Amino acid sequence: MARNEQQVREYVERAAAILAAAGFPRMPARVLMTLTAAEESQTAADLAESLEASPAAISGAVRYLQTLAMIHRVSRPGSRRDVYELPANSWYTATLAESRVYDAMIGLSEDAVDAAGGSQSDAGARLTELADFFRFVRKRMPEMLAEWAQQRGV
Numbered sequence: 001m002a003r004n005e006q007q008v009r010e011y012v013e014r015a016a017a018i019l020a021a022a023g024f025p026r027m028p029a030r031v032l033m034t035l036t037a038a039e040e041s042q043t044a045a046d047l048a049e050s051l052e053a054s055p056a057a058i059s060g061a062v063r064y065l066q067t068l069a070m071i072h073r074v075s076r077p078g079s080r081r082d083v084y085e086l087p088a089n090s091w092y093t094a095t096l097a098e099s100r101v102y103d104a105m106i107g108l109s110e111d112a113v114d115a116a117g118g119s120q121s122d123a124g125a126r127l128t129e130l131a132d133f134f135r136f137v138r139k140r141m142p143e144m145l146a147e148w149a150q151q152r153g154v
Contacts, residue, residue, distance in 0.1 A: 031058065
């Protein structure tokens with residue numbers, strides 16, 4: 001089946017808009033979705049051209065995505081240009097990295113309970129619930145990721 005570049009571009013923009021509406025930065029979302037839908041690795045120049053974005057915007061986006069372990073930079077043999085690509089099982093890998101966020105939110109929320117008036121106050125109860133929720137997610141995430149890996153044969 002032939003690739004329809006217009007439909008791919010529409011997918012990239014619509015998927016990035018969904019991620020942005022959920023709080024993901026817009027340009028990193030666009031870069032992530034471009035790489036997801038790409039047939040091959042992309043240089044920063046490729047990404048800038050495809051997304052009609054400045055080199056600075058692409059640089060910031062790939063730096064952000066690299067800190068989340070959602071993409072990585074690869075050197076091309078014989079070229080001074082690096083390419084960006086998704087690691088194998090990129091969504092799985094990125095989700096594993098989120099445990100740092102869960103731990104940080106648990107600790108921060110627990111520490112804020114007393115400052116908010118204690119666990120009997122409305123704010124303290126919400127903070128306790130937030131910490132409990134992230135504790136629950138942190139506990140269940142490895143089970144879900146193992147099930148996903150098994151389903152995918154990873």
